[in-house]
Amino acid sequence: MSYVKPAELATRILDAGESKVFMSTRDTLIRAYMAGAILALAAAFAVTITVKTGNALVGAVLFPVGFCMLYLLGFDLLTGVFTLVPLAWLDRRPGVTIGAMLRNWGLVFLGNFAGAMTTAVLMAIYFTYGFSVEPDAVGQAIGHIGEGRTLGYAEHGAAGMLTLFVRGVLCNWMVSTGVVGAMMSDSLPGKVIAMWMPIMVFFYLGFEHSIVNMFLFPSGLLLGGDFTVVDYLVWNEIPTLVGNLVGGLAFVGLVIYATHARTGPTREPKATAGQVPA
Structure with a gap:
């Protein structure tokens, strides 16, 4: 059967987290770079659809195509290793240390950022004919997204920061569900369906x-967005990273580990009156 039961899924998750730690620096960076680049292209695709159709749901329904492609190709997102690698450490897999985990996270972060930045530059050239004209409607929409999701949070102070953090938590609850969803099935359609659903939810709800x-x-x-690099880091990227870590680990990784990987033995049913235990 193509469906993988939860107990086996937990083992696959632990094995995947362990394998990330021992991956070479070269392979970790290459896979993270491609993951960041493909996911960024999918985001540009979804924003383009939303602007041209005027329907955000259509963009959200189609955005997961990028997520599915990158995971089927064996590439890695930081949001995924945030969930997988700590479980291998918690399970005391040999050689999986805090230092090795932080090394993996750092390399994946660098690779994802480089890949996303590459796509950002290429798409900016695409939107502006090599910076020779003003950006088109899609390019302008992307600029406004940056303003609204940095300065928009800053306007609300501490409440805005809390909202940003919570959106990061909710995001990786869904995204990490998609990551482990790829392990729920041994068939290609099963993997795609299991990944597609939670990714669509996160994108449509505007999580971070x-x-x-x-x-x-x-x-x-x-x-041409009217915000700064500091606005981006303080009022989006850093709190989002922390929220993504908490959301994926608390609501996906630790839950599956606690109830499927570390669950107690199944109790034998008690014999009722008149019955002889088998």
Whole structure:
């Protein structure tokens, strides 16, 4: 059968987290770079659809195509390793240390950022004919996204920061569900369906994804958005990273680990009156 039961899924998750730690620096960077670039292109695709159709739901329904492609190709997002690698450490897998985990996170962050920035520059050239004209409607929309999701939070002070953090938590609850969803099935259609659903939810609800934002906000700056790099880091990227870590680990990784990987033995049913235990 193509469906993988939760107990086996938990084992696959732990094995995947362990494998990330021991991946070479070269492979980690290459896979993270491609993941960031593909996800950024999917974000540009979804924004383009939303602007041209005027329907955000259509953009959200089609955005997961990028997420599915990158995971089927074996590439890595920081939001995914935030969830997978700590579980391998918690399970005391040999060689999985705090230092090794932080090394993996750092390399994936750098690769994702470089890939997203590459796509940001290429799309900015695309939107402006090599910076020779004003950005088109889609380019202008991306610039405004950057303003609204930095200065918009800043206007609300502490309440805005809390909202930003919570959106980061909710985002990686859904995204990490998609990451483990790819392991729920051994068939290609099963993997795609399991990934598609939660990613569509996160994108339509406007949650904050640190890797998507590595594309949207640098793009916004390149396309004339009225905010600064400091606004981006303080009022989006850093709180989003923390929220993504908490959301993926608390609501996906630790839950599956606690109830499927570390669950107690199944109790034998008690015999009722008149029955002889088997």
